[in-house]
Amino acid sequence: MTPLRLTSWFRRRMLVLVVISAALAWLTITVGYHVQERREMVTLCRADATRVAAILAETIQQRPRLWRYDAPKFADRLGGEWLRAPAVLVVHDERGARVEVGPLGKSVPSSVLWGRAEVRIGPVVHARVWVGADARPLWNRTLVVALLAALAEGLLAFLLYLLPVRAIRTAEQRIAGLMTQLSLNLREEERSRIARDLHDGAGQALTAARLNLMALQRAPAGADLQQRIEPVVALVDEALDEVRRSTAALMPPAIADLGLHGAIERHCEAFASASGLEIAFEVQAPLPEPDSHVQTTCYRIIQEALTNIARHASAQHARVHLAARERTLLLTVTDDGAGIDGDVSASAGTGLRSIQTRAALLGGSARIFRAEKGTCLEVELPCDAQG
């Protein structure tokens, strides 16, 4: 039995998922924080610029011609009273030339966020004001947030990955144990069935033959000897048949030599000549090349289905049909017999149960039902089955 490989399958997919979602969450947090803070800073700068513009408008009204020479003092006052430190102030006059504003305009940091406002007196724009805030602390804060988020996301991702993987691994181990148990049970059941078959079939026939022979031994030799031996021969033939059937069931299928197709074909021929059933074997080409244990399972299920038909169906014809859908084998065995009765699963004996179990062990399925005429068994077997 090949291993399930459930954990490694899950691991591969889970890792990608967890990494992607952690990265997305990290990105959302970091970028979201930065954008939000940035927007706030720009809003504050704009508000500052608007206030500065209002004060500057006053100064310009008082000194319409030479206000620019008063600008350093004006900026000084702003620095003392209005602006959040550390701020940068840039003022352009109506022609776009930069106005000297003293220390506030000098030290422009490498990264600045700007807010802008116009100085209007009536409809005329007399100057433009930019208030800048140093963006470097924001970058530093963003870095800290990014690091913290990475830490948290990493931890979360680790847990999100580890916990399910561990649960799956435990489950996989349990499933593997159960499957081993199941195939052991299957083997045990098959053994006891063959034992029962030999006992009920060959055993009964041989017992009857023995009784007949003992009667012959006691009886006086007579002309009817020929007549009395005949049923004994028939009984021994019956026992021989039963023994042949049982050994055929026990023999490993000749798939390795003949291929699945050839092995099924030969079995159908042999079974037909032994049972008198007319068997049609059809394959809808092309078939994929299934794993060897899938082939064996398919073969065994056909064996059991044909045996059941011979035993229970009183049918004339049987049809074995093999097809494929993508990488799944589709097996159909039908007969034109009496049809299976009632609730199948309740009446299922060892044979039907073993069909079900074999299919299930490969991750496939089997169902048997009464058809329009006779019985139909439908089996699906994945070609790359894990079981």
Added chain:
Amino acid sequence: MVGTGTLTPLAALLAAAWSARNGEPKIIVEPSVGSSGGIRAAIDGAVDLGLVARPLKESETKLGLVLLPIARDAVVIAAHPSVGVDAVSSEMLVALFSGARTTFDDGSPATVFLRDREDTAHSSIERFVPGLRAAREAAYDARRFRVLLHDDAMGESLSITPGAVGVYSLGALVAGHLPLKVFALDGVRPSLQNIENGTWKATRDLGFVARTDRLARVRGFLTFVASPEGAAIARDNSYLPIAAAAP
């Protein structure tokens, strides 16, 4: 002309007298922008003369500016007319600026107004009042008092705020007809006479600055300022004239 508010009232009077006499060229005095603003406006050529209340810095002389001294002005402690005292001691002044005292000697509440850090009026009085500079610096840092950026703003604030006291210019006060009370400091009363005889020591020299290439345009006016007529206008407004003949 534009520049320090200390010289602006005198400059305006001189300009008016010059215009009345000569007519041309017309001289306009703009509202004050401080000494530094006046110097920069002169450098840029936005005005012909800058008004200053401090010596030129080396960097400013390099740009081809000349300083023409005009008048010596007394830096005084001025107060709102309703204040009940008319003299302070050095210790009292320091106590008021440091916030240790918030009332005058008669018990009425005192409100101190400051000029900006760079203003030269403060530093000229602080040379003679020990501890005043430290008290003022601490007051900026603690944002204890309102800071005014121009002389005219200081004059206006002192005249309309009951209990107000601050450092101001005697000349600007007289020329601007401000109804302020002028304090005697340690028994000495600021006056033109006391500036002249040296008993009132807290003074500043005020002057014009001009770009050398612009001097020719204003030579006539400068000659008028240095003339006895110009000197009389200064004296009438408690400025001590120190103008020399134009170069």
